[in-house]
Amino acid sequence: MDNYEFHWNVVFNAFPQLLNGAFTTIHVSVLSMLAGIVIAVFLALGKMSSSKVLYHIANAWIEIARNTPALFQIYMAYFGLGAYGIHLSPYFAVFSALVFINAGYLAETFRGGFQSIPKTQYSAAKSLGMNSFKVYRYVLLPQMFRRIYHPMTNQFVWSILMSSLGILVGMNELSGETQRLQSSSFRTLEFFIVAAVMYFVITKLVLLASNLISKKVFKGELS
Amino acid sequence: MNLFTPLSWSDTGFILTGILNTVFISVVAIIVGTLLGVVIGFVRAESSKSVNIILGAFLDILRSVPLIIQLILFSTFIGAVGYPLDPFVAGSIILSLYTMAFMGEVFRSGFNSVPTSMIKASRSLGMSYWQTVRYVRIPIGMRAVFTSWLGVALSVIKDSALVSVIGYMELLRTAEQLISRTQQPVMILIGVGLFYFMISYPLSLYGKHVERKMAI
Numbered sequence: 001m002d003n004y005e006f007h008w009n010v011v012f013n014a015f016p017q018l019l020n021g022a023f024t025t026i027h028v029s030v031l032s033m034l035a036g037i038v039i040a041v042f043l044a045l046g047k048m049s050s051s052k053v054l055y056h057i058a059n060a061w062i063e064i065a066r067n068t069p070a071l072f073q074i075y076m077a078y079f080g081l082g083a084y085g086i087h088l089s090p091y092f093a094v095f096s097a098l099v100f101i102n103a104g105y106l107a108e109t110f111r112g113g114f115q116s117i118p119k120t121q122y123s124a125a126k127s128l129g130m131n132s133f134k135v136y137r138y139v140l141l142p143q144m145f146r147r148i149y150h151p152m153t154n155q156f157v158w159s160i161l162m163s164s165l166g167i168l169v170g171m172n173e174l175s176g177e178t179q180r181l182q183s184s185s186f187r188t189l190e191f192f193i194v195a196a197v198m199y200f201v202i203t204k205l206v207l208l209a210s211n212l213i214s215k216k217v218f219k220g221e222l223s
Numbered sequence: 224m225n226l227f228t229p230l231s232w233s234d235t236g237f238i239l240t241g242i243l244n245t246v247f248i249s250v251v252a253i254i255v256g257t258l259l260g261v262v263i264g265f266v267r268a269e270s271s272k273s274v275n276i277i278l279g280a281f282l283d284i285l286r287s288v289p290l291i292i293q294l295i296l297f298s299t300f301i302g303a304v305g306y307p308l309d310p311f312v313a314g315s316i317i318l319s320l321y322t323m324a325f326m327g328e329v330f331r332s333g334f335n336s337v338p339t340s341m342i343k344a345s346r347s348l349g350m351s352y353w354q355t356v357r358y359v360r361i362p363i364g365m366r367a368v369f370t371s372w373l374g375v376a377l378s379v380i381k382d383s384a385l386v387s388v389i390g391y392m393e394l395l396r397t398a399e400q401l402i403s404r405t406q407q408p409v410m411i412l413i414g415v416g417l418f419y420f421m422i423s424y425p426l427s428l429y430g431k432h433v434e435r436k437m438a439i
Binding site for chain 2: 004063064066067068069070071072075076079080082083157161164165167168175184188189190193195196199200203206214
C-alpha cells in the first residue's frame with residue numbers, strides 16, 4: 001500500500017452524481033419489484049390453474065427465470081433483442097431483466113404461501129357465513145401475506161444488489177455511474193469503496209424499514 | 224471485406240474452455256465456501272453474542288455489497304498494492320468468500336436445528352465434545368439444511384458469470400467475444416442460457432424431490 005495514495009476529494013466532489021446513481025438504483029429496483037409482483041400473481045395463478053396451457057406458460061417462465069444467471073437475462077434483453085431491431089435503453093434492459101426474474105421467484109413464493117394455508121380454513125370460514133371475498137380478505141390473505149413478507153423483502157434487496165449489473169450495459173445507476181466517474185479520474189479504489197458503502201447503507205435501510213413495517217403491521221406475529 | 228465471420232465448428236474448443244472454466248470456478252467456490260461456511264456456522268452457533276455481532280457484521284458486508292463491486296474492488300486493490308493475481312485466483316477468492324457468507328447462515332441454522340436434548344444424550348453416553356460434533360451435530364445438522372445448501376450452490380453457479388468482469392474467461396465472457404466476432408447474439412446467448420439451465424434445472428428438481436421426501 002506504499003505507492004498508492006488515496007485522494008478522496010475527487011469522490012467528495014462527485015458525490016451528487018453518485019447520489020443520483022443511487023437514486024436510479026432504488027428507482028429501478030422499486031419499479032421492477034412492483035411490476036414483478038403483479039406478474040408473479042398471474043404466474044402463481046397460472047401454475048395452480050387446471051388449464052394445461054396456462055400451467056406450462058407459467059412454469060416455463062418461472063423455471064427459466066430461476067435457472068439462468070441474471071447477467072444472461074440482461075444480455076438477452078440488451079443484445080438479444082437488439083439483433084431483432086428492438087433497441088432497449090440500458091435502463092429498460094436491466095429493468096425488464098429484473099422484472100422477469102423477480103416475477104419468476106415471487107411466483108413460487110406466492111404459490112408456496114398460498115398452499116401453506118390449510119384448505120379446511122376456507123370451508124370453516126364459509127360455514128361461519130362469510131362469502132368468498134370475506135374469506136380471502138379476513139382469513140386467507142392476511143395469513144398468506146405474513147408468510148411471504150420476508151421472502152419479498154429478500155427479493156427486493158436482491159433486486160437492489162443485482163441492478164448493479166447495469167454497469168455492464170452502461171446504465172447510469174450507482175455502479176454504472178461509479179464506473180463512469182472513476183474512468184475519468186482514475187480513482188478506481190476510492191470510487192468503488194464509496195459505492196460499496198452506499199450499497200451497504202441502502203440495503204441496511206431497506207431491511208430496517210422492512211422490520212419496522214412488519215412490527216407495525218403484524219405486531220410481532222410474523223410466522 | 225467482411226469483418227465478421229459466422230460461428231463455425233472451430234469455435235467448439237473455445238466454447239468448451241468457457242464451459243469448463245465456469246464449472247471449474249463454481250466447483251472451487253462451492254467447495255471452499257462450504258468448508259468455510261461449516262466452520263463459520265459452527266462458530267456462530269457456539270459462540271457468545273459479542274463474537275456473533277462482530278462475525279455477523281463482517282458477513283453482512285459480504286452479503287450486502289453487490290458481488291460485481293466486490294470483484295472490481297478486490298482486483299483493483301491487489302493491483303494497487305502491487306500483487307496482481309490471475310483473474311481465476313482473484314475470482315475464486317471473492318466468489319468463495321461470497322459463498323461462505325451465505326453458507327455460514329445455512330449451516331448455522333443447521334447446527335441450531337439439532338435439539339439440545341440430543342446433544343446432552345450423546346454426551347451422557349460418554350461421547351466427548353468433538354465426538355458429539357463429528358457423529359451427531361454435523362450429520363444431523365447438515366442433513367436438515369441440504370436443500371438450502373443446494374439453493375446457495377445453484378446461485379453460486381449462476382453468479383460465477385460475474386467473474387467475467389475481472390477478465391476470467393468463463394462461459395458468458397466467451398460468448399461475449401464470439402458475439403462481437405460473429406454478430407449472432409441470439410443464437411449464442413440462447414446456447415449459453417441452455418447450458419446454465421441444463422445444469423441448474425435438474426439440480427433444482429432434485430432439491431424439490433429431497434424436500435418432499437424429507438417433509439413429514
